[in-house]
Amino acid sequence: MNQMVKDEVQQNGDDQPLTVGQPLSEFLMQLEDYTPTIPDAVTAHYLNTAGFEPKDPRLLRLISIAAQKFISDIANDALQHCKMRSSNSSSSHNNSKNSKGTKDRRYCLTMEDLTPALAEFGITVKKPQYFV
Amino acid sequence: MEKLEQTTSPHRKLLTAAVSSVLLSHGFDSSDWDVLETLTEMLQCFFCEIGQSSKNYCELSGRTEPLIADVILGFVEMGINFTQLSEFIKQHKLQVLPTLQPQQQPKQ
Numbered sequence: 001m002n003q004m005v006k007d008e009v010q011q012n013g014d015d016q017p018l019t020v021g022q023p024l025s026e027f028l029m030q031l032e033d034y035t036p037t038i039p040d041a042v043t044a045h046y047l048n049t050a051g052f053e054p055k056d057p058r059l060l061r062l063i064s065i066a067a068q069k070f071i072s073d074i075a076n077d078a079l080q081h082c083k084m085r086s087s088n089s090s091s092s093h094n095n096s097k098n099s100k101g102t103k104d105r106r107y108c109l110t111m112e113d114l115t116p117a118l119a120e121f122g123i124t125v126k127k128p129q130y131f132v
Numbered sequence: 133m134e135k136l137e138q139t140t141s142p143h144r145k146l147l148t149a150a151v152s153s154v155l156l157s158h159g160f161d162s163s164d165w166d167v168l169e170t171l172t173e174m175l176q177c178f179f180c181e182i183g184q185s186s187k188n189y190c191e192l193s194g195r196t197e198p199l200i201a202d203v204i205l206g207f208v209e210m211g212i213n214f215t216q217l218s219e220f221i222k223q224h225k226l227q228v229l230p231t232l233q234p235q236q237q238p239k240q
Contacts, residue, residue, distance in 0.1 A: 027218040034221050035228050038150045045143050046176060050183025054198050062203060066212055067178050069220045071151055071171060075158045109163040
């Protein structure tokens with residue numbers, strides 16, 4: 001099976017056809033040790049609703065980690081937007097108390113930050129303002 | 133809000149908990165409810181989408197048992213670079229949600 005995976009990867013990764021296969025097989029070995037935040041049972045349930053029933057638990061792990069990275073990248077982007085927006089707004093409001101305020105600032109994720117972050121991923125979110 | 137929590141499934145609640153955990157680990161202290169719902173819905177769609185495309189690739193090859201290659205082809209179709217995943221698990225300490233405790237039904 002590993003040989004097959006390597007073949008698939010070599011077809012896909014045209015840039016480095018010889019080296020891409022090797023880290024992937026190492027990565028699959030590592031997957032057993034890493035526990036993703038999303039529980040395996042939840043991943044399995046949603047995959048089953050799509051008709052996908054893997055026997056290999058590493059498949060579940062791989063999909064869970066990919067999903068977590070997806071959310072993690074969006075969260076990271078949204079955090080940068082949040083920091084940028086709050087630093088802009090605080091510098092325009094008051095300059096004297098700013099130095100202390102930025103250190104222990106609490107960040108709250110709002111749609112205002114999430115929408116531009118998702119737009120960078122090519123996802124357009126339009127929520128009606130009155131629906132909470 | 134209470135009515136909403138009663139109608140959502142336990143799987144979806146766990147997805148929301150996972151999203152919240154990721155947000156906390158990135159340094160957010162709080163989040164709006166609609167943001168959390170949006171991210172949960174996206175996560176759920178992600179699972180359904182990767183499940184469907186992997187299954188289709190698997191059946192296209194005349195197999196019933198999905199292989200890792202099918203999932204990787206699904207990732208490629210969704211535009212996800214799976215070579216970055218190994219860096220991701222090295223860089224981030226993945227937090228594990230506490231295991232669920234069986235809930236006692238209050239006696240009437």
